Amino acid sequence: MWKTVLRRVLIMIPEIIILSILVFLLAKAMPGDPFTGSIGPHTSAAQIHHLKEAAGLYNPWYEQYWNWVVHLFHGNLGTSFQYQEPVTRIIGNRAINTLWLAVFAMVLTYAIGIPMGLYAGRNQNKIGDTIIRVYTFVTMSIPFFVILVLGLWIFGYVLGWFPTTGSVSATANSGMATTLSRLQHIVLPGLLAALFGTVNIVQYLRSEVIDAKGSDYVRTARSKGVPTGDVFRHHILRNSLLPIAAFAGYSITGLLGGSLYTEMVFSYPGMGLLFLNSISYRDYTVITALVLLYGILNLFGTLLSDIILSAVDPRVRIQ
Numbered sequence: 001m002w003k004t005v006l007r008r009v010l011i012m013i014p015e016i017i018i019l020s021i022l023v024f025l026l027a028k029a030m031p032g033d034p035f036t037g038s039i040g041p042h043t044s045a046a047q048i049h050h051l052k053e054a055a056g057l058y059n060p061w062y063e064q065y066w067n068w069v070v071h072l073f074h075g076n077l078g079t080s081f082q083y084q085e086p087v088t089r090i091i092g093n094r095a096i097n098t099l100w101l102a103v104f105a106m107v108l109t110y111a112i113g114i115p116m117g118l119y120a121g122r123n124q125n126k127i128g129d130t131i132i133r134v135y136t137f138v139t140m141s142i143p144f145f146v147i148l149v150l151g152l153w154i155f156g157y158v159l160g161w162f163p164t165t166g167s168v169s170a171t172a173n174s175g176m177a178t179t180l181s182r183l184q185h186i187v188l189p190g191l192l193a194a195l196f197g198t199v200n201i202v203q204y205l206r207s208e209v210i211d212a213k214g215s216d217y218v219r220t221a222r223s224k225g226v227p228t229g230d231v232f233r234h235h236i237l238r239n240s241l242l243p244i245a246a247f248a249g250y251s252i253t254g255l256l257g258g259s260l261y262t263e264m265v266f267s268y269p270g271m272g273l274l275f276l277n278s279i280s281y282r283d284y285t286v287i288t289a290l291v292l293l294y295g296i297l298n299l300f301g302t303l304l305s306d307i308i309l310s311a312v313d314p315r316v317r318i319q
Contacts, residue, residue, distance in 0.1 A: 012299050019295045024065050027287045078285035087289050097167045098270035101186045108194035113201030121209025136199045148265040151192045162188040165267040189266045208240035
């Protein structure tokens with residue numbers, strides 16, 4: 001399997017090169033520039049022209065791209081026009097916040113979704129299954145950002161149980177206080193993201209469990225006198241988890257990319273909010289770095305999903 005993984009990684013190299021060219025060209029094709037209107041209302045056109053010339057924005061695109069790639073291999077993603085800091089430092093700081101929120105939301109998503117899906121499938125058409133189906137239908141019918149705004153208003157402003165902005169309180173001045181404050185800031189957005197993310201897991205699992213209960217191998221096991229609990233654990237459960245395993249890699253890498261809606265509504269300083277701000281300010285260096293990072297995460301997410309699926313199901317081998 002490791003030879004296959006190595007071959008797949010080598011195939012990713014030309015894909016990443018093509019992706020980097022497309023990302024760079026699309027960023028340069030955006031209207032506007034990072035200087036007009038961001039320095040001062042009275043900045044003259046001559047000053048703007050000088051700044052753009054000093055930044056190399058008038059050079060041919062292939063020359064700008066080559067300089068960007070050379071710096072990239074030296075670990076230098078450039079300097080942000082908006083923050084006037086190295087892009088690697090900015091993304092690194094935001095990635096820590098996104099990682100906290102992503103891990104918390106992912107653990108909650110699977111901790112809530114898998115038991116609910118298994119219970120609904122095992123108790124088909126009973127009152128518990130009906131309640132869970134109503135929950136999934138209601139959650140699917142409400143847009144995600146509406147759930148976030150309602151949760152923020154009720155639990156953040158009305159009840160005042162959780163912070164409404166930021167990632168760490170300004171009063172946290174020690175390691176333990178900082179950790180507790182960070183946890184307090186991610187509970188509400190992470191819980192809301194998890195409740196919304198459980199819908200697909202619950203529906204997939206419920207359908208798979210119901211299908212597995214009527215399969216030939218389950219009927220054969222029951223006819224041999226195998227206890228119901230053993231049939232569920234050894235025959236139904238593992239096969240029902242295959243669709244969840246197939247999307248696990250995408251879920252992990254997708255969460256690491258940050259949630260645009262969650263971070264925007266809660267003003268959470270993660271990679272998603274950084275991406276939105278960089279587009280607003282035409283911060284080309286940050287845009288290209290983030291989109292390239294998202295593309296690489298997506299490629300590795302595909303590979304990770306195949307590896308997880310092959311580990312869960314011995315019949316599947318990645319080729």
